[in-house]
Amino acid sequence: MQFAQYERILIKMSGEVLAGKAGFGIDLETVSILAAEIKDIRSLQFQVKDENTGEVVETKSVQIGIVLGGGNLFRGASLSGKKGVTRATADYMGMLATAINGLALRDVLESHGTPARVMSAIQMRDVAETYIREKALRHMGKNRVVIMVGGTGSPYFTTDTAAALRAIELDVKLLLKGTKVDGIYSGDPMVDTDAVFFPRIAYKQVLKERLKIMDGAAFALCEENDVVIKIFNIRKRDLMRQAIIGEPVGTLVTKEEKL
Numbered sequence: 098m099q100f101a102q103y104e105r106i107l108i109k110m111s112g113e114v115l116a117g118k119a120g121f122g123i124d125l126e127t128v129s130i131l132a133a134e135i136k137d138i139r140s141l142q143f144q145v146k147d148e149n150t151g152e153v154v155e156t157k158s159v160q161i162g163i164v165l166g167g168g169n170l171f172r173g174a175s176l177s178g179k180k181g182v183t184r185a186t187a188d189y190m191g192m193l194a195t196a197i198n199g200l201a202l203r204d205v206l207e208s209h210g211t212p213a214r215v216m217s218a219i220q221m222r223d224v225a226e227t228y229i230r231e232k233a234l235r236h237m238g239k240n241r242v243v244i245m246v247g248g249t250g251s252p253y254f255t256t257d258t259a260a261a262l263r264a265i266e267l268d269v270k271l272l273l274k275g276t277k278v279d280g281i282y283s284g285d286p287m288v289d290t291d292a293v294f295f296p297r298i299a300y301k302q303v304l305k306e307r308l309k310i311m312d313g314a315a316f317a318l319c320e321e322n323d324v325v326i327k328i329f330n331i332r333k334r335d336l337m338r339q340a341i342i343g344e345p346v347g348t349l350v351t352k353e354e355k356l
Contacts, residue, residue: 102343103271104143105160105237108135109260110275112169114331115198121169123201130334132205135161135242138338139211159341160237162267163244164260165202167194188252192219195256199246200224206242213242218250218259230266237267257315265322272324273340274311275331280348281310297349316350326350 114131117124138159145155171194176187199215206213214236217225226232228245236243248259257274264272281303284292300320304313310328319326327340329347339346 099141099342101138101141101143101159101341103159103269103341104145104157105162105267105269106138106271106273106341107162107164107260107264107267107269108273108275108337109164109257110166110331111256112166112194112198113277114169114275115165115201116169123169123198125201125205128202128205129209131331132202132209132211134335134337135163135206136209136211137335138341139240139242141338141341158240160240161242162233162237162263162269163202163242164256164263165195165198165244165246166256167191167196167198170194170197185252188248188254189219192247192250195246195248196221196225199244203244206244211242212240213244215244215246218245218247221247233267255312255315257311258318261315261318261324264324265318270323270325271341272319272326273337274326274328275337276310276328277330277332278310279330279333280328281308281350283308295348296345297351299353300350303350310348319350320352323352 115123115128117127139161141159142156143159144153145157146152147154171191176182196217203213203215215225216228216233218228220227233243245263248254248256249262260272278286281295281298282292286292300316303316327347327349329336329340336346
Protein backbone atom coordinates (compact mmCIF):
# COMPACT_ATOMS: atom_id res chain seq x y z
CA MET A 98 0.00 0.00 0.00
CA GLN A 99 1.27 3.48 -0.85
CA PHE A 100 1.18 6.20 1.80
CA ALA A 101 1.20 9.98 1.53
CA GLN A 102 4.22 11.86 2.83
CA TYR A 103 2.05 14.65 4.21
CA GLU A 104 -1.17 14.59 6.20
CA ARG A 105 -2.56 17.87 4.84
CA ILE A 106 -1.91 19.28 1.38
CA LEU A 107 -3.01 22.29 -0.61
CA ILE A 108 -3.39 22.29 -4.40
CA LYS A 109 -3.15 25.55 -6.34
CA MET A 110 -4.99 25.31 -9.67
CA SER A 111 -5.09 28.06 -12.23
CA GLY A 112 -8.41 28.80 -13.87
CA GLU A 113 -6.92 27.86 -17.23
CA VAL A 114 -6.66 24.26 -16.04
CA LEU A 115 -10.46 24.05 -15.85
CA ALA A 116 -10.80 25.38 -19.39
CA GLY A 117 -9.08 22.37 -20.92
CA LYS A 118 -8.00 22.66 -24.54
CA ALA A 119 -10.56 25.40 -25.23
CA GLY A 120 -8.51 27.89 -23.21
CA PHE A 121 -11.60 29.74 -22.02
CA GLY A 122 -14.62 28.92 -19.90
CA ILE A 123 -15.18 25.65 -18.03
CA ASP A 124 -14.72 22.32 -19.79
CA LEU A 125 -16.70 19.81 -17.72
CA GLU A 126 -14.86 16.82 -19.19
CA THR A 127 -11.57 18.27 -17.98
CA VAL A 128 -13.06 19.12 -14.58
CA SER A 129 -14.39 15.56 -14.30
CA ILE A 130 -10.90 14.14 -14.94
CA LEU A 131 -9.48 16.42 -12.23
CA ALA A 132 -12.27 15.41 -9.84
CA ALA A 133 -11.46 11.73 -10.38
CA GLU A 134 -7.79 12.39 -9.54
CA ILE A 135 -8.73 14.35 -6.42
CA LYS A 136 -10.96 11.47 -5.36
CA ASP A 137 -8.01 9.10 -5.73
CA ILE A 138 -5.63 11.19 -3.62
CA ARG A 139 -8.35 11.70 -1.00
CA SER A 140 -8.28 7.93 -0.47
CA LEU A 141 -4.55 7.99 0.37
CA GLN A 142 -3.51 7.39 3.95
CA PHE A 143 -0.89 9.16 6.06
CA GLN A 144 1.03 7.31 8.77
CA VAL A 145 1.61 9.12 12.06
CA LYS A 146 4.84 7.88 13.59
CA ASP A 147 6.26 8.09 17.08
CA GLU A 148 9.02 10.73 17.12
CA ASN A 149 11.29 8.57 19.26
CA THR A 150 10.75 5.03 17.98
CA GLY A 151 9.56 5.70 14.43
CA GLU A 152 6.75 3.20 14.89
CA VAL A 153 3.38 3.86 13.29
CA VAL A 154 0.91 4.90 16.00
CA GLU A 155 -1.99 6.05 13.83
CA THR A 156 -3.17 6.14 10.22
CA LYS A 157 -5.16 9.11 8.95
CA SER A 158 -6.84 10.12 5.70
CA VAL A 159 -5.12 12.80 3.64
CA GLN A 160 -6.73 16.24 4.04
CA ILE A 161 -7.08 18.35 0.89
CA GLY A 162 -7.48 22.07 0.30
CA ILE A 163 -7.68 23.69 -3.14
CA VAL A 164 -7.11 27.33 -4.10
CA LEU A 165 -8.53 28.25 -7.51
CA GLY A 166 -7.66 30.99 -9.96
CA GLY A 167 -10.10 32.59 -12.37
CA GLY A 168 -8.07 33.31 -15.49
CA ASN A 169 -10.24 31.06 -17.66
CA LEU A 170 -13.14 33.50 -17.14
CA PHE A 171 -11.57 36.87 -16.40
CA ARG A 172 -8.16 38.43 -15.81
CA GLY A 173 -8.11 41.62 -13.78
CA ALA A 174 -5.01 42.83 -15.64
CA SER A 175 -6.99 42.88 -18.89
CA LEU A 176 -9.15 45.79 -17.66
CA SER A 177 -6.99 47.37 -15.00
CA GLY A 178 -6.57 51.09 -15.63
CA LYS A 179 -8.39 51.00 -18.96
CA LYS A 180 -11.28 53.39 -19.68
CA GLY A 181 -12.09 54.12 -16.08
CA VAL A 182 -11.83 50.64 -14.48
CA THR A 183 -9.50 50.78 -11.47
CA ARG A 184 -7.04 48.04 -10.57
CA ALA A 185 -8.97 47.31 -7.37
CA THR A 186 -12.28 46.84 -9.21
CA ALA A 187 -10.62 44.65 -11.85
CA ASP A 188 -9.12 42.47 -9.12
CA TYR A 189 -12.49 42.08 -7.38
CA MET A 190 -13.98 40.99 -10.70
CA GLY A 191 -11.27 38.35 -10.92
CA MET A 192 -12.14 37.15 -7.41
CA LEU A 193 -15.74 36.61 -8.51
CA ALA A 194 -14.48 34.51 -11.41
CA THR A 195 -12.70 32.18 -8.97
CA ALA A 196 -16.01 31.66 -7.15
CA ILE A 197 -17.70 30.52 -10.37
CA ASN A 198 -14.91 27.98 -10.86
CA GLY A 199 -15.20 26.83 -7.27
CA LEU A 200 -18.92 26.12 -7.56
CA ALA A 201 -18.38 24.08 -10.72
CA LEU A 202 -15.54 22.05 -9.19
CA ARG A 203 -17.54 21.41 -6.01
CA ASP A 204 -20.53 20.01 -7.89
CA VAL A 205 -18.39 17.77 -10.09
CA LEU A 206 -16.50 16.49 -7.04
CA GLU A 207 -19.79 15.73 -5.29
CA SER A 208 -21.01 13.87 -8.39
CA HIS A 209 -17.91 11.66 -8.03
CA GLY A 210 -18.81 10.92 -4.43
CA THR A 211 -16.29 13.34 -2.94
CA PRO A 212 -17.70 15.66 -0.25
CA ALA A 213 -16.56 19.25 -0.89
CA ARG A 214 -17.18 22.74 0.46
CA VAL A 215 -16.59 26.14 -1.15
CA MET A 216 -15.19 28.81 1.17
CA SER A 217 -14.79 32.39 -0.02
CA ALA A 218 -12.52 35.18 1.20
CA ILE A 219 -15.26 37.65 0.23
CA GLN A 220 -18.77 37.22 1.60
CA MET A 221 -21.36 35.61 -0.68
CA ARG A 222 -23.53 33.80 1.83
CA ASP A 223 -26.05 32.35 -0.61
CA VAL A 224 -23.47 30.43 -2.65
CA ALA A 225 -20.41 29.83 -0.45
CA GLU A 226 -19.29 29.76 3.15
CA THR A 227 -17.15 32.64 4.34
CA TYR A 228 -13.57 31.47 4.83
CA ILE A 229 -12.76 30.98 8.50
CA ARG A 230 -9.59 29.10 9.37
CA GLU A 231 -11.06 26.97 12.16
CA LYS A 232 -14.07 26.02 10.06
CA ALA A 233 -11.85 25.06 7.12
CA LEU A 234 -9.80 22.82 9.42
CA ARG A 235 -12.97 21.15 10.71
CA HIS A 236 -14.13 20.43 7.17
CA MET A 237 -10.74 18.99 6.26
CA GLY A 238 -10.70 16.93 9.44
CA LYS A 239 -13.97 15.36 8.29
CA ASN A 240 -12.29 14.42 4.99
CA ARG A 241 -14.11 17.07 2.98
CA VAL A 242 -12.25 18.80 0.18
CA VAL A 243 -12.15 22.54 0.92
CA ILE A 244 -12.20 24.72 -2.20
CA MET A 245 -11.00 28.24 -1.38
CA VAL A 246 -12.02 31.07 -3.70
CA GLY A 247 -11.91 34.86 -3.71
CA GLY A 248 -8.12 35.03 -3.45
CA THR A 249 -7.00 36.79 -0.28
CA GLY A 250 -10.15 38.93 -0.27
CA SER A 251 -8.09 42.01 -1.09
CA PRO A 252 -6.99 43.48 -4.43
CA TYR A 253 -3.35 43.63 -5.54
CA PHE A 254 -2.65 40.03 -4.45
CA THR A 255 -2.44 37.05 -6.79
CA THR A 256 -4.06 33.68 -6.19
CA ASP A 257 -0.52 32.29 -5.83
CA THR A 258 -0.10 34.52 -2.79
CA ALA A 259 -3.53 33.44 -1.56
CA ALA A 260 -2.43 29.80 -1.84
CA ALA A 261 0.74 30.50 0.15
CA LEU A 262 -1.23 32.31 2.86
CA ARG A 263 -3.81 29.53 3.15
CA ALA A 264 -1.06 26.90 3.30
CA ILE A 265 0.56 28.73 6.20
CA GLU A 266 -2.73 29.35 8.01
CA LEU A 267 -3.85 25.74 7.70
CA ASP A 268 -0.46 24.29 8.70
CA VAL A 269 0.06 22.72 5.28
CA LYS A 270 3.58 21.51 4.61
CA LEU A 271 3.16 20.63 0.92
CA LEU A 272 1.81 23.11 -1.62
CA LEU A 273 1.16 21.56 -5.03
CA LYS A 274 1.20 24.05 -7.88
CA GLY A 275 -0.36 22.63 -11.03
CA THR A 276 0.93 24.18 -14.27
CA LYS A 277 1.01 23.41 -18.00
CA VAL A 278 4.74 22.57 -17.92
CA ASP A 279 6.65 19.79 -16.16
CA GLY A 280 8.23 22.00 -13.50
CA ILE A 281 10.70 24.86 -13.17
CA TYR A 282 13.11 25.60 -16.02
CA SER A 283 15.85 28.18 -16.46
CA GLY A 284 13.67 29.73 -19.18
CA ASP A 285 10.33 29.23 -20.86
CA PRO A 286 10.47 25.67 -22.27
CA MET A 287 7.71 26.56 -24.72
CA VAL A 288 10.03 28.96 -26.57
CA ASP A 289 13.55 28.15 -25.34
CA THR A 290 14.66 24.67 -26.39
CA ASP A 291 17.85 25.06 -24.33
CA ALA A 292 16.00 25.77 -21.08
CA VAL A 293 17.36 23.63 -18.23
CA PHE A 294 14.95 21.65 -16.07
CA PHE A 295 15.41 21.75 -12.27
CA PRO A 296 14.20 18.60 -10.45
CA ARG A 297 14.98 20.37 -7.18
CA ILE A 298 15.76 24.02 -6.47
CA ALA A 299 16.17 26.33 -3.48
CA TYR A 300 13.86 29.26 -2.82
CA LYS A 301 16.78 31.66 -2.85
CA GLN A 302 17.75 30.62 -6.38
CA VAL A 303 14.17 30.98 -7.63
CA LEU A 304 13.94 34.49 -6.19
CA LYS A 305 17.43 35.50 -7.31
CA GLU A 306 16.90 34.41 -10.91
CA ARG A 307 13.25 35.54 -10.95
CA LEU A 308 11.97 32.24 -12.29
CA LYS A 309 8.33 33.18 -12.76
CA ILE A 310 6.42 29.97 -12.15
CA MET A 311 4.79 31.62 -9.10
CA ASP A 312 5.01 35.20 -7.90
CA GLY A 313 7.87 36.22 -5.64
CA ALA A 314 5.65 37.03 -2.66
CA ALA A 315 4.27 33.47 -2.63
CA PHE A 316 7.76 31.94 -2.76
CA ALA A 317 9.01 34.25 0.01
CA LEU A 318 6.08 33.37 2.29
CA CYS A 319 6.60 29.64 1.78
CA GLU A 320 10.34 29.91 2.41
CA GLU A 321 9.82 31.84 5.63
CA ASN A 322 7.28 29.32 6.92
CA ASP A 323 8.87 26.03 5.79
CA VAL A 324 6.23 25.12 3.22
CA VAL A 325 7.57 22.80 0.53
CA ILE A 326 6.33 23.53 -3.01
CA LYS A 327 6.00 20.93 -5.72
CA ILE A 328 5.58 22.31 -9.25
CA PHE A 329 4.15 19.74 -11.67
CA ASN A 330 2.25 19.37 -14.93
CA ILE A 331 -1.40 19.09 -13.90
CA ARG A 332 -2.42 18.13 -17.42
CA LYS A 333 -0.64 14.78 -17.10
CA ARG A 334 -2.65 12.07 -15.39
CA ASP A 335 -1.77 10.71 -11.95
CA LEU A 336 1.04 13.19 -11.21
CA MET A 337 -0.80 14.65 -8.22
CA ARG A 338 -0.88 11.28 -6.51
CA GLN A 339 2.75 10.58 -7.41
CA ALA A 340 3.80 13.95 -5.97
CA ILE A 341 1.95 13.30 -2.71
CA ILE A 342 3.51 9.89 -2.15
CA GLY A 343 6.95 11.35 -2.79
CA GLU A 344 7.82 10.10 -6.26
CA PRO A 345 10.28 12.29 -8.24
CA VAL A 346 7.89 14.20 -10.47
CA GLY A 347 8.03 17.90 -11.28
CA THR A 348 10.24 20.33 -9.36
CA LEU A 349 10.61 20.35 -5.59
CA VAL A 350 11.24 23.80 -4.09
CA THR A 351 12.77 23.84 -0.60
CA LYS A 352 15.13 25.92 1.51
CA GLU A 353 18.07 23.78 0.44
CA GLU A 354 18.84 22.83 -3.17
CA LYS A 355 20.09 19.39 -2.10
CA LEU A 356 19.04 16.96 0.62
